[in-house]
Amino acid sequence: MASSIAETIAALRRPATAVLDHVGRGAQIVVNSFNGEPATVLDALEAGGDRLSDVRLHQMLAPRPRPSIEGKVPGLRHVSWFLSPATREAFHAGHCDLVPNNFSDVPRLLRRSAAPDLVVASVSPPAGPGYFSLGTDATYTAAFIGEVPFFVEVNAQMPRTYGANQLHVNDVVGWCEANRPLVVPPSPEVSARDRAIAALVAERIPDGATLQIGIGAVPDMVLASLGDHRELGVHTEVFGSGFVDLAEQGVITGTRKATHRGKIVTTGCLGTQRLYDFVADNPGVEFHPVDYTNDPWIIAREPVFRAVNATLEVDFLGQCASESLGSEYFSSSGGQPDYARGAIMSENGAAFIVLHSATHDDTVSRIVPQLQPGAAVTTFKNIVDNVVTEYGVAELRGATIAERARRLIAVAHPAFRDELTVQARDLGYL
Structure with a gap:
């Protein structure tokens, strides 16, 4: 008998370290941007860096500094598609790369230059007939739904949103749990x-x-x-x-x-x-x-x-x-x-x-x-x-x-x- 959607979702629940099972030598990984970044999954990739070789993490607007951004994880190389305060110094020091682009062209460029093997993202808890939502950040990752497998972090505090950002469990190879507030940037000073x-x-x-x-x-x-x-x-x-x-x-x-x-x-x-x-x-x-x-x-x-x-x-x-x-x-x-x-x-x-x-x-x-x-x-x-x-x-x-x-x-x-x-x-x- 075919398993139910609920059973499929339950069967795919994993510790964050399970992402390493889906990352081979030379893998190209697309990482969602800012609040869509799956911090627990990236922590697991960095912790398991000794098992990785020539893996590239492609991301726009990283929200926080990381050892992989600073070139401290030999098996991982951060490729930035838009510098942020977390990546500027590392780029100028030669620890990570920067790809010039127009934002609209990022999905096309990633397909051509990287041919992604995996997408990692933070998502809302599943609802309805087996759908996760990419929450606050559809950006370039939503373009790979149905094309590239996803390993996701289900953040209990990620809002469920609507649009062409719905990720079905059939496109997910594993998910882990998190409960983390979203980043709230400081209010700008107005002159x-x-x-x-x-x-x-x-x-x-x-x-x-x-x-x-x-x-x-x-x-x-x-x-x-x-x-x-x-x-x-x-x-x-x-x-x-x-x-x-x-x-x-x-x-x-x-x-x-x-x-x-x-x-x-x-x-x-x-x-x-x-x-x-x-x-x-x-x-x-x-x-x-x-x-x-x-x-x-x-x-x-x-x-x-x-x-x-x-x-x-x-x-x-x-x-x-x-x-x-x-x-x-x-x-x-x-x-x-x-x-x-x-x-x-x-x-x-x-x-x-x-x-x-x-x-x-x-x-x-x-x-x-x-x-x-x-x-x-x-x-x-x-x-x-x-x-x-x-x-x-x-x-x-x-x-x-x-x-x-x-x-x-x-x-x-x-x-x-x-x-x-x-x-x-x-x-x-x-």
Whole structure:
């Protein structure tokens, strides 16, 4: 007689060390991101490192430092797809690797370059007819459901969420238990500059727009400024805490969306416990793989899209360095280029790149003639739409190089505008 779903689930319960039975020499393992990281499973892999050889762990945004990240487990090599505070020093020291990418392309790149053998993730407890949920982080791992076997950690505190993030027990080779609170990042400090930038962006968001807004001081202030709006929709990479008030106030309804009407669509969420409680068992929030949420063609189907993302430095051509200052890497491209392109492809869409006009002490301009040597161009000049500082909005799309230079100088810190004008002339831009 065939076993029941409940019996199948019970039979697959294992200690975390059982993951080692599914990892051979040269194995390529995909590890879910941030709160989706299965800490107990990674602990077991590191503890059993003497049994492993040439195994690679592929992960974006590691939430905490680990011996394998720091190159201290000979059988394991960490491959980062987006640097975090837990991986930056290790990368600069040569202990782990970094793969340049656009977030939307990560599943495809992993298939081509790594051909994964196993996915490890933290999931919600099983429910219904044998389904686990990937909880707060569908991201790139959801793209491998049905393709690659999963070994999962069932975290009692992981919220059950909905969307294309449902993992059936038939795709699981083993699971272990955990009971661990989700990470709640510290609230960002908000400055007068942040408030000024947010106000400039908020006044350019009409009723009925579909939003992609990241996490951080400016995004939170933008969302806090939208309380009088109506019928907003959400199709975003990261669903942050700032959206919750708007959803509970009835500002976010999604009724004018062209796709997933009435639904909030995201690939991950990160924020407060209130946020995690909001997405738990909430069919109004759908988590989808990043190759769907960040696909520019999908984004462009929304007729009035607004994308808001931050950068570190912008040059006179409009090139945005969002992941490094010079050759010093801080992060990676993430979804910024995906949403910048999707927003301008939207019929009445617009994208905003936000940054302070200068460093915190006003000694270095963030609007520059040329990016620093070695800088990685995250969002290139042809798809940059609007650049926003606390001094205004520089509309770049369709503008000549001379117009771009003038408009960017106009939103630069006043202390640098004369010098920047001279430099623009020296470059032949003015």
